[in-house]
Amino acid sequence: MTYDFDLFVIGGGSGGTRLSRISASHGARVGVAEERFWGGTCVNVGCVPKKLMVQAAEYGNWAEDALGFGWDITKGEHDWQAFIAAKDREIDRLQGIYATMLGKAGAKTFDAHVSFIDPHTLDVGGERVTAANIVIATGSTPHKADIPGADLAGITDDLFYLPTRPKRLVIVGGGYSAVEFAGIFAGLGSDVHLVYRQPLPLRGFDQDLREALAEAMAAGAIHLHPSVSPTHIRATGAEGQGRCVTLSDGTEIETDFVVLTTGRVPNLTGLNLAASGVALNEYGAVAVDNGSRTNVAHIYAIGDVTDRLNLTPVAIAEGHALADTLFGGNPREASLENVPTAVFSDPPLATVGLSEEDAAQLGAMDIYVSRFTPMRHTLTKRAGRKALLKLVVDQKTQKVLGAHMLGEDAAEIMQGLGIAVRMGATKQDFDRTIGIHPTAAEEFVTMRTRTRVAGAADRAE
Ligand SMILES: Cc1cc2nc3c(=O)[nH]c(=O)nc-3n(C[C@H](O)[C@H](O)[C@H](O)COP(=O)(O)OP(=O)(O)OC[C@H]3O[C@@H](n4cnc5c(N)ncnc54)[C@H](O)[C@@H]3O)c2cc1C
Numbered sequence: 001m002t003y004d005f006d007l008f009v010i011g012g013g014s015g016g017t018r019l020s021r022i023s024a025s026h027g028a029r030v031g032v033a034e035e036r037f038w039g040g041t042c043v044n045v046g047c048v049p050k051k052l053m054v055q056a057a058e059y060g061n062w063a064e065d066a067l068g069f070g071w072d073i074t075k076g077e078h079d080w081q082a083f084i085a086a087k088d089r090e091i092d093r094l095q096g097i098y099a100t101m102l103g104k105a106g107a108k109t110f111d112a113h114v115s116f117i118d119p120h121t122l123d124v125g126g127e128r129v130t131a132a133n134i135v136i137a138t139g140s141t142p143h144k145a146d147i148p149g150a151d152l153a154g155i156t157d158d159l160f161y162l163p164t165r166p167k168r169l170v171i172v173g174g175g176y177s178a179v180e181f182a183g184i185f186a187g188l189g190s191d192v193h194l195v196y197r198q199p200l201p202l203r204g205f206d207q208d209l210r211e212a213l214a215e216a217m218a219a220g221a222i223h224l225h226p227s228v229s230p231t232h233i234r235a236t237g238a239e240g241q242g243r244c245v246t247l248s249d250g251t252e253i254e255t256d257f258v259v260l261t262t263g264r265v266p267n268l269t270g271l272n273l274a275a276s277g278v279a280l281n282e283y284g285a286v287a288v289d290n291g292s293r294t295n296v297a298h299i300y301a302i303g304d305v306t307d308r309l310n311l312t313p314v315a316i317a318e319g320h321a322l323a324d325t326l327f328g329g330n331p332r333e334a335s336l337e338n339v340p341t342a343v344f345s346d347p348p349l350a351t352v353g354l355s356e357e358d359a360a361q362l363g364a365m366d367i368y369v370s371r372f373t374p375m376r377h378t379l380t381k382r383a384g385r386k387a388l389l390k391l392v393v394d395q396k397t398q399k400v401l402g403a404h405m406l407g408e409d410a411a412e413i414m415q416g417l418g419i420a421v422r423m424g425a426t427k428q429d430f431d432r433t434i435g436i437h438p439t440a441a442e443e444f445v446t447m448r449t450r451t452r453v454a455g456a457a458d459r460a461e
Pocket residue numbers: 010011012013014015016033034035036037038039040041042045046047048050112113114115137138139140156177267269270271302303304305309310311312313315
């Protein structure tokens with residue numbers, strides 16, 4: 001049996017584009033289809049425009065901070081339309097680069113929706129296409145919590161295209177997107193309410209980080225509503241343009257825009273997956289093994305649609321490993337151990353390895369915590385800018401199992417620490433490393449006094 005392609009990739013996002021490009025460069029005949037926007041979520045409605053928004057918000061804060069350094073700067077109004085136009089130009093440029101890069105590598109691109117006809121045959125925008133190997137790289141889509149009036153609320157995609165910046169904004173959710181957009185819109189001058197079910201945002205992250213972030217957000221004038229859920233959303237005002245959100249504690253918040261950042265689900269819309277024979281796991285994601293193989297021998301899945309670690313570099317690593325395995329003569333799996341991650345909240349936080357709470361399940365841990373006001377803010381006096389640096393160290397082996405930071409540049413700093421933690425560095429390796437002075441990061445190599453012990457030994461004492 002001959003097929004039209006050695007590989008067909010469904011989805012031109014972070015994972016799909018890397019997989020297609022590398023497979024083509026290994027000599028495979030590759031087809032790749034994208035139905036909405038080349039580059040996928042990250043480039044169009046995720047990491048990239050989000051980070052530009054974070055940076056837009058930072059300038060406003062810096063304009064105020066500058067006073068403390070003797071600058072006579074008056075902070076004016078933010079021009080939302082000018083910023084969105086600049087952002088859109090950059091996203092258009094990136095989209096073009098993604099599509100061109102695939103063509104240059106020798107992959108055939110289709111601007112089309114794809115669905116399965118049978119396990120080797122696809123409908124690609126009305127055209128029948130066959131492939132020896134097929135990869136599902138269709139990403140995820142926002143999931144709106146089932147709240148009465150949810151249709152009156154937006155999703156994160158909408159925040160990138162609003163015609164005007166809402167003066168008042170309610171964000172529902174306590175995950176990555178919720179705290180990132182809270183910082184962005186508060187920084188741009190909006191009155192932000194953050195509504196989340198847990199006592200603290202960012203479930204799963206280290207407790208000290210979560211507490212420090214909540215403290216900083218409150219100091220940054222974000223109205224926090226912990227441990228509550230919205231019970232309904234209704235339209236207000238003569239033309240029904242306003243919104244009122246009622247919370248489970250009875251609070252009513254009048255606002256201009258409500259966004260539900262209540263999670264994402266694997267995107268299998270219109271894929272006719274049943275015709276492929278591919279099985280889902282109990283959470284509705286495509287079930288795969290560590291090599292991204294599904295239950296059907298020649299069909300694979302990578303990225304968010306598998307709901308493993310939903311981050312761009314992870315989707316890219318899975319795609320690259322699969323290309324090398326299938327066509328590069330180098331069978332390998334992407335390792336999802338000790339993946340560093342950052343939350344671009346204000347202030348940002350970043351982490352690699354285990355939280356104190358997770359590590360404590362394994363045994364006795366030495367915990368080192370440092371909280372201090374970074375040098376810049378001794379002059380700006382801006383509230384809520386205290387940094388937090390933390391190491392979780394296995395008492396027996398002295399290996400650093402977790403590194404955590406809240407504070408400016410946390411993401412930039414954590415990338416390097418990620419290498420050390422992956423390599424199994426011990427606390428003594430950290431101690432032997434000479435600091436770079438004056439920085440906040442030097443604290444990671446100068447924390448000498450243990451703050452506390454966590455885990456088994458702690459319990460035994
Ligand atoms: C607001 C936001 C901010 C984020 N910020 C970060 C961040 O700072 N850092 C980070 O690492 N991650 C971030 N992420 C997560 C990151 O965007 C995703 O993990 C990443 O995009 C997943 O890549 P993917 O290839 O699996 O899917 P995607 O990039 O979503 O690509 C899937 C593509 O498949 C296409 N598609 C779907 N179905 C079909 C079909 N049937 N036919 C043809 N095409 C189809 C879609 O249109 C889409 O373009 C963020 C996500 C969001 C929502």
